[in-house]
Amino acid sequence: MQSFTCPVCGGKVHIVIKTGLAVCDACQRTFDADPKDVQKYGGIVRDAERLMRQNTVAGDEDAIRLFASIPFVSGAKEKQTECEKRLSELRERMEQHRELLHREEAKNTKLGIVLLIMTILFAVAAIAGIVYLIVLWSKGMLSHNTIIVIVSVIVIAVGLALFGKIRSGS
Numbered sequence: 001m002q003s004f005t006c007p008v009c010g011g012k013v014h015i016v017i018k019t020g021l022a023v024c025d026a027c028q029r030t031f032d033a034d035p036k037d038v039q040k041y042g043g044i045v046r047d048a049e050r051l052m053r054q055n056t057v058a059g060d061e062d063a064i065r066l067f068a069s070i071p072f073v074s075g076a077k078e079k080q081t082e083c084e085k086r087l088s089e090l091r092e093r094m095e096q097h098r099e100l101l102h103r104e105e106a107k108n109t110k111l112g113i114v115l116l117i118m119t120i121l122f123a124v125a126a127i128a129g130i131v132y133l134i135v136l137w138s139k140g141m142l143s144h145n146t147i148i149v150i151v152s153v154i155v156i157a158v159g160l161a162l163f164g165k166i167r168s169g170s
Helices: 035-053 057-068 076-138 144-168
Strands: 013-016 021-024 030-032
Touching (some): 035 057, 035 076
Antiparallel strands (some): 013 021, 021 030
16 A cells, blocks of 8 residues: 655645545645556546446445555545445345345245145045045946046046146147
């Protein structure tokens, strides 16, 4: 890190990029800064501000690093503080988003388990019903009309399943 001192009193000097002047913190004298320094540090400020506009963790971290490298430039410390605040807020939002996703995943997992259990129960009930009907049919306890209704329901179910597959293109 470069340090600038006042040629009159030896105090710390801050460079004001917009005006190209150097201002002493101790005696408040102003004088022209070296144009090469103004150009060099102005470029660093512009790079840091460009990184800030990315609104990313990496961009803000790099901007903080650049502003920290030029504490003798007027406004650099304030911009660094602003970046640190933005970085903290960005990380907090990211953590909240992660927590929200975790809660949603937990909720979806619970819902999936409930649906799986219900599907298994439905399948078991359907199998038990089919077995019961087969037993009744084998004993001759089903009427002719009941057999016609059962066969009709099976034909309609198979027809709907095939129609759904054809319609979906699978």
